[in-house]
C-alpha cells in the first residue's frame with residue numbers, strides 16, 4: 001500500500017492509470033497539467049475556501065447564458081492569454097500574414113459581395129474604403145481567393161448580438177480578381193467590451209483589468225493550394241492597441257488615411273469625410289501532409 005504524503009501525492013496521481021499506453025499525447029498533456037497544478041497549489045499555499053471559490057468560478061463560467069450561449073470557458077482562455085499563446089506557438093513564418101484568433105462571432109455563409117460593395121449599413125459610422133491584394137510569399141497575385149470578413153459597427157456591436165442591425169450587416173464574402181485585388185466599403189469599427197457580467201468580468205474587475213478589445217476587423221482567407229488564414233487587422237490610431245484584453249494585437253495594423261476635400265468627397269460620392277486604408281494578405285502554400293490532413297482530436301468521448 002502506498003502512503004500518500006505531501007511529497008508523494010503528485011506522482012501517485014500521475015501513476016494512476018496505464019502510463020499513456022492507449023493515449024500517449026493525452027497522457028503527456030495530463031501529466032504536465034497535474035504537475036503544474038500541484039506546483040501552483042503548493043506555491044500559493046491554497047486554502048480550502050479558496051479552492052471552493054475556484055470550483056464555483058468554473059461551475060458558473062461553464063453555464064450557458066443568453067449573452068454567451070457556450071459559456072465563458074473560451075473567453076476565460078482568451079483573457080488568460082492562453083488562446084493567443086497557442087496561436088503564437090503554431091506560427092513562426094514571418095513571410096506570411098500573421099494568424100489570429102477567430103473569436104466566437106464568426107458566422108459561415110455570410111452574404112456574397114462583389115468587389116467594391118458596401119458590406120454594412122451604419123448611418124453614424126465613418127466610411128472606410130479598404131483595399132489590397134492577396135499574394136503568395138513571392139509576391140505573386142492569388143486570383144479568386146475567397147475572403148470572408150466580419151466586424152462590429154461604429155458602436156462596437158456585431159449584427160448577431162444587436163437586434164437593430166439586419167442579419168449579415170458588416171459581414172460578407174468576396175473573391176479577389178485576376179490580379180489578386182480586393183476592395184470593399186465598410187465603416188471604421190469601434191472597440192468593444194467583452195461580455196463582463198459573468199464570473200470572468202467579476203474577477204477582471206477585482207484585478208483592476210479592463211474588459212475592452214481594440215478595434216479590429218476579422219478575416220478568413222482561403223485559396224486552392226494555400227493554407228487557410230484566419231486573422232484580425234487593427235486600426236493604428238486606436239488607444240486600446242497596447243492593452244487589448246485578449247492580447248491579440250500583432251503587426252497586422254492598418255493606417256487610416258482621412259479624406260475630406262470636396263474633390264475627394266465627390267469622387268467617392270460621399271457627403272462627409274471618409275477614410276481609406278490598404279492591407280495586403282500573404283498566404284502560405286500548403287507543403288506538408290499535416291496541413292492537408294485534418295488533425296485528429298486528442299480523444300473522442302463515446
Ligand SMILES: [Fe+2]
Nearest residue numbers: 103105216218
Ligand atoms: Fe471581434
